[in-house]
Amino acid sequence: xxxxxxxxxxxxxxxxxxxxxxxxxxxxxxxxxxxxxxxxxxxxxxxxxxxxxxxxxxxxxxxxxxxxxxxxxxxxxxxxxxxxxxxxxxxxxxxxxxxxxxxxxxxxxxxxxxxxxxxxxxxxxxxxxxxxxxxxxxxxxxxxxxxxxxxxxxxxxxxxxxxxxxxxxxxxxxxxxxxxxxxxxxxxxxxxxxxxxxxxxxxxxxxxxxxxxxxxxxxxxxxxxxxxxxxxxx
Numbered sequence: 001x002x003x004x005x006x007x008x009x010x011x012x013x014x015x016x017x018x019x020x021x022x023x024x025x026x027x028x029x030x031x032x033x034x035x036x037x038x039x040x041x042x043x044x045x046x047x048x049x050x051x052x053x054x055x056x057x058x059x060x061x062x063x064x065x066x067x068x069x070x071x072x073x074x075x076x077x078x079x080x081x082x083x084x085x086x087x088x089x090x091x092x093x094x095x096x097x098x099x100x101x102x103x104x105x106x107x108x109x110x111x112x113x114x115x116x117x118x119x120x121x122x123x124x125x126x127x128x129x130x131x132x133x134x135x136x137x138x139x140x141x142x143x144x145x146x147x148x149x150x151x152x153x154x155x156x157x158x159x160x161x162x163x164x165x166x167x168x169x170x171x172x173x174x175x176x177x178x179x180x181x182x183x184x185x186x187x188x189x190x191x192x193x194x195x196x197x198x199x200x201x202x203x204x205x206x207x208x209x210x211x212x213x214x215x216x217x218x219x220x221x222x223x224x225x226x227x228x229x230x231x232x233x234x
Contacts, residue, residue, distance in 0.1 A: 005044045006095055011037070014096035023076050023099075031059050032069040033078055033093075040093040051088040075174040084172075100128060126230060131163075132175040138163060140231035142182040150181035151191065151200060151217065152208050160185045166224065168193040177231050178224055196221055 015037075020030055035058060040048035056066040070089070073079045077099050083090035131137045142161055149156050150164070164183035167173030170193055183191075191199040197218060204214040223229050 006041060008042050011042070011095055019078070019096040019099065023078070026069070028061065028065050029069045029072055031061070032066060033073055035059050036079065036091065036093050037095075040091075041095055047082060047090055047092050049088050049090045054088075071169060071172050074172045081172060126177055126233075127227075129177070130175045131177050131180050131231075136233075140233055141177065141180050144177075144229060144231040145182035148182070149184040149187055150220070151183055151187040151196075152203055153213060153217070154184060156182065156184050162188050164188045164191060166196045166221065177229070178227055181224070 015030070015034070019025065019033075023029075025033065032055065035055065036048055036050070039050075040046065052063050052067050052070065055070075056063045059066070070079065070091075074081050074091075078094055080092040080094065081089065082092055129137060131141055141163055147156055147161070148154070162183055162185055163180050164187070165173040165175075166179050166181060173179050187199075187203075194202075200209065200214055200217045200221075203209045204211065209217065220229070
């Protein structure tokens with residue numbers, strides 16, 4: 001798929017001045033993104049096919065850090081995973097000014113703040129927040145579940161509470177409020193990388209959930225994914 005070649009100098013300025021600081025990209029993240037960008041959009045192609053091993057070999061890094069960097073870039077919206085397989089991945093590489101977090105930052109830093117009153121900070125964009133980044137954000141997920149395990153529904157204390165990725169990070173699950181739930185340590189360990197729906201059905205088979213509770217949990221999963229279970233940041 002061909003795409004108009006962007007101005008490489010402008011793209012690199014946006015990468016260094018806006019994208020890297022806004023997303024807090026590590027040196028490895030920047031190296032991986034720059035390599036994929038150079039071999040796709042800067043060559044007039046929207047998509048790029050690569051393997052983790054081949055990418056690591058090209059930029060002289062081991063596969064573990066490269067794989068983690070790709071996951072983070074997908075989570076940030078810098079890459080869109082089109083196809084994922086053992087043979088290789090296909091991604092759409094987004095230019096810095098096409099990434100939502102960067103666009104949102106430009107909107108927030110415009111003089112429009114005058115419309116909301118001097119010194120008033122614009123409200124946080126929930127869709128862009130990393131809910132693992134700070135303690136208040138992590139606590140907002142536990143509060144949303146009212147200190148109850150999202151899966152087995154038992155009450156939890158701080159000693160056994162943890163946050164679980166509904167879609168595992170190994171499958172490019174994000175740290176979004178749509179993908180994080182409060183969980184007891186037992187469920188977190190037993191679920192692992194299983195699909196959340198399958199894990200809930202296992203709890204039902206083990207009689208840890210009733211049929212009505214299973215149905216309610218499956219509806220809650222749908223609500224979570226659609227953004228209906230929004231945590232309070234007050």
